Amino acid sequence: MPRGAFPGTSPISQAEASGLPASAPIDVHTHVVPPDVVNGRRRYSQADVWFGRLYRNERRVLATADDLRRSMRRAGFGASVAFGFAWRDPGLCRANNDYVLQAAAASNDPGSRVLPFCVVPPGDVDFAAAEMERCQALGAVGVGELFPQGQGWNLNDRSAVRSFMDTVRSLGLILTVHTSEPVGHTYPGKDSTTPDAIWSVIEAAEGEVPIILAHWGGGLAFYELMPEVHQQAQNVYYDSSASHLLYRPDIFRVMGQLAPGRVLFGSDYPLIRQTRALRLASEAGLPPDDLAALLGGNARRLGLNTPASRDAV
Numbered sequence: 001m002p003r004g005a006f007p008g009t010s011p012i013s014q015a016e017a018s019g020l021p022a023s024a025p026i027d028v029h030t031h032v033v034p035p036d037v038v039n040g041r042r043r044y045s046q047a048d049v050w051f052g053r054l055y056r057n058e059r060r061v062l063a064t065a066d067d068l069r070r071s072m073r074r075a076g077f078g079a080s081v082a083f084g085f086a087w088r089d090p091g092l093c094r095a096n097n098d099y100v101l102q103a104a105a106a107s108n109d110p111g112s113r114v115l116p117f118c119v120v121p122p123g124d125v126d127f128a129a130a131e132m133e134r135c136q137a138l139g140a141v142g143v144g145e146l147f148p149q150g151q152g153w154n155l156n157d158r159s160a161v162r163s164f165m166d167t168v169r170s171l172g173l174i175l176t177v178h179t180s181e182p183v184g185h186t187y188p189g190k191d192s193t194t195p196d197a198i199w200s201v202i203e204a205a206e207g208e209v210p211i212i213l214a215h216w217g218g219g220l221a222f223y224e225l226m227p228e229v230h231q232q233a234q235n236v237y238y239d240s241s242a243s244h245l246l247y248r249p250d251i252f253r254v255m256g257q258l259a260p261g262r263v264l265f266g267s268d269y270p271l272i273r274q275t276r277a278l279r280l281a282s283e284a285g286l287p288p289d290d291l292a293a294l295l296g297g298n299a300r301r302l303g304l305n306t307p308a309s310r311d312a313v
């Protein structure tokens with residue numbers, strides 16, 4: 001069953017050999033940027049403060065869509081959600097979205113499908129609405145990974161947040177948001193989007209927008225032990241992106257208990273190689289059914305297994 005593997009490798013047999021579920025895993029959190037951004041990182045670092053903070057250092061890896069596809073074949077992923085960087089500038093968002101949408105339309109290899117999300121500056125409500133509508137018409141299935149602090153999104157402006165979320169809801173998109181822990185060590189991407197800050201977004205969604213909180217949600221799941229928080233968070237999902245930089249491996253088991261059915265495997269590629277992220281998750285000691293749910297079962301129930309149905313980019 002060839003799935004575009006490199007010579008000498010077979011994703012299927014790798015997966016089987018490592019005890020992974022038979023169906024190919026899904027990565028809900030990868031970033032790709034156009035080659036011009038990879039080659040011009042200094043220029044783009046000056047254009048966007050948070051991009052500069054994260055990527056001015058040449059050792060921080062950036063990936064193109066071709067890089068992602070190669071990585072997916074090597075690691076045996078059946079699908080990856082791909083988004084650009086959450087630029088503050090609308091024009092850069094639009095250009096990155098076009099690139100992601102083109103990559104998804106070109107990914108007709110059923111063994112390594114790219115599921116496109118779009119990035120928008122969410123505080124720019126009118127632009128964001130128009131851009132999300134444009135991208136949804138071209139195949140985007142979600143919006144994100146949004147970066148509230150980096151993009152200047154005022155989460156305390158309840159009416160603007162509600163307006164943005166109304167658009168996300170009406171377009172039937174999934175929302176992925178970067179979140180951070182209110183305590184612990186600092187790192188370049190640590191921002192002010194802590195569990196209390198993101199709560200206005202969850203409230204505005206009224207349970208009708210699937211929301212994926214990146215990086216395990218900054219700890220919000222703990223508060224799901226409060227019944228009213230749990231009730232409001234029924235459509236909130238948590239992805240495992242960048243887990244290796246933040247938590248002990250126990251996090252996989254604990255999160256599976258706090259939010260059963262709502263944990264999703266995400267790598268944050270190219271921050272970490274997909275092969276390594278997959279290995280770390282599969283070695284975290286989860287029971288087989290829980291591992292299968294994390295690596296794809298939950299994402300499929302969320303609708304993240306369907307091919308890009310529109311390829312009119």
Ligand SMILES: [Zn+2]
Pocket residue numbers: 145177178179189214215
């Ligand atoms: Zn993030």
